[in-house]
Amino acid sequence: MTDEPGFTAEHVIRPVSRRILAAGIAGLAGATTIGALWATEPGSLPTRTQAAFAGLIVVGLTWAGLAAWTLVRRPLFAADRVIGAWLAIVFSAATAVFSGVIAGPFAALPGLLLAVVAVVLLVRARAWRDRLRSQVATLRKAGEDA
Structure with missing residues (x-):
């Protein structure tokens, strides 16, 4: 038995995913653009359009929030992948659902x-998270045995 565990910090603490950051930036850009479009409309929009704009803004801000949380909270142990x-x-x-209700069943296929x-x-994200958790448990056990 050696003093070095079989896993290093690089195995369990990975850098922030570029995909999550891209989704966060795109979500923030989309929410900002839709919000600006909605705010600068000269007249009142139909109720369904307002609901769609509000929903898209919420979706964009949610992705931006996930990206911000990913940047702040370390280590994540793949929780960001599961949440994403x-x-x-x-x-x-x-x-x-909304496409199917508004435009018919074929619109729901995408x-x-x-x-x-x-x-x-x-x-896949859950499997990766479970693998990281088992590695962390192995590291903790190796640390307790030392």
Whole structure:
């Protein structure tokens, strides 16, 4: 037995994902753009348009919030991946439902396809998080045994 555990900090504490940062920047840019468009409309918008704008702003700000939380909270142990996958499931399923209700069942297919992809991403994210948790447990046990 050696004094060095089998895992180093680089194995369990990874850098911030560029994908999450890109989603956060895109979400903030989208929410800002839609908010500016909504604020500068000369007349009153229809109720459904206002609801759609509000929903898109919430989606964008949610992705920006996840990116900000990812930057502030370290180490994450892949919690950001799991949360991101859940957000993708919720938002793509909501898109499918609203598209299906407004434009018909064929309009819901892209949202349903994205929801299926998001479920696959959730399964992968949970597996990665579980792997990191087991590595952390191994490191803690090795630290206690030393």
